[in-house]
Amino acid sequence: IMVFGTPVLMMCLARPFPQEVLAALTLLTSAFVYSNTLYMFIFAGLGLKRMLAQAKLDPASICEANALDLPVTPSSKYLQQRQTMDPKAVKHWVILPQYKEDIETVAMAMRSAAGSSMAKSNISILLAMEEREIGAEDKVKQLTELFKDQFEDIQANYHPKDLPNDPPGKASNVSHAFRYLISKVDSYENTILTVADADSEFGQGYFETLSWNFAECDPTERYTKIWQSPVFH
Structure with a gap:
């Protein structure tokens, strides 16, 4: 209903209420753009932070050392998780x-x-x-x-x-x-x-x-x- 009903409703109302429909479309578009930008900003930042932390690690140490025994540092803190196999x-x-x-x-x-x-x-x-x-x-x-x-x-x-x-x-x-x-x-x-x-x-x-x-x-x-x-x- 939301996918097809909203466009149909807008088209039906466009002729008697053109200004109101334009305002509604502008508001909806702005909300979508803003929310998507905010979403990308937050999760892109978190992803970048994790990438930088990973880049500081010695690759061999990830498998050679037990992550539970690694010191809690900015570069290894995210490794403090439960391992169930070698x-x-x-x-x-x-x-x-x-x-x-x-x-x-x-x-x-x-x-x-x-x-x-x-x-x-x-x-x-x-x-x-x-x-x-x-x-x-x-x-x-x-x-x-x-x-x-x-x-x-x-x-x-x-x-x-x-x-x-x-x-x-x-x-x-x-x-x-x-x-x-x-x-x-x-x-x-x-x-x-x-x-x-x-x-x-x-x-x-x-x-x-x-x-x-x-x-x-x-x-x-x-x-x-x-x-x-x-x-x-």
Whole structure:
């Protein structure tokens, strides 16, 4: 009623009461703009404060130290929460969909992930390739050799061309890669999936913080939550 009724009511009243309707629209619009601005100001400020606190932390300490034993400082106060599992037990799979990206671009994304303190033991990469890309297999071989021993595992999946009801694109590529991953991973327990772009750069402490958030989350909600990190261009 509110969605459709209000515009219909305004249109019906516009002819006999044009000035009143204009005043009402001006008031409503101003209220919406003001409330939205106030909402953004408050929560953007809180988000920025948390980001700055996170940036001061040593990424390795987030998983190495027990958050309950950390000193209460401005940079670690928000970590004083209940943990229900060891963050170091969390595994990560990163899907990197790509088509005709040059090796250096993809290597930049993998290099940023390899910089994590838990890359060798907890992070695996799935290169989501397109079968129709010429030289895709050679690219996979070069990337695998370049980052040998820097991740727990590196896999590649080739999205077939000309599949029925499967138009080419990132979404279909990721979907096919996800089905491949399901067939390869023995256990999904304590596993987080990150879907990125081929030119993504992961911020310092991304995987450590994600592991910690997963660990301290209510066990009944861990596998139904989605975490979105701030994106900077």
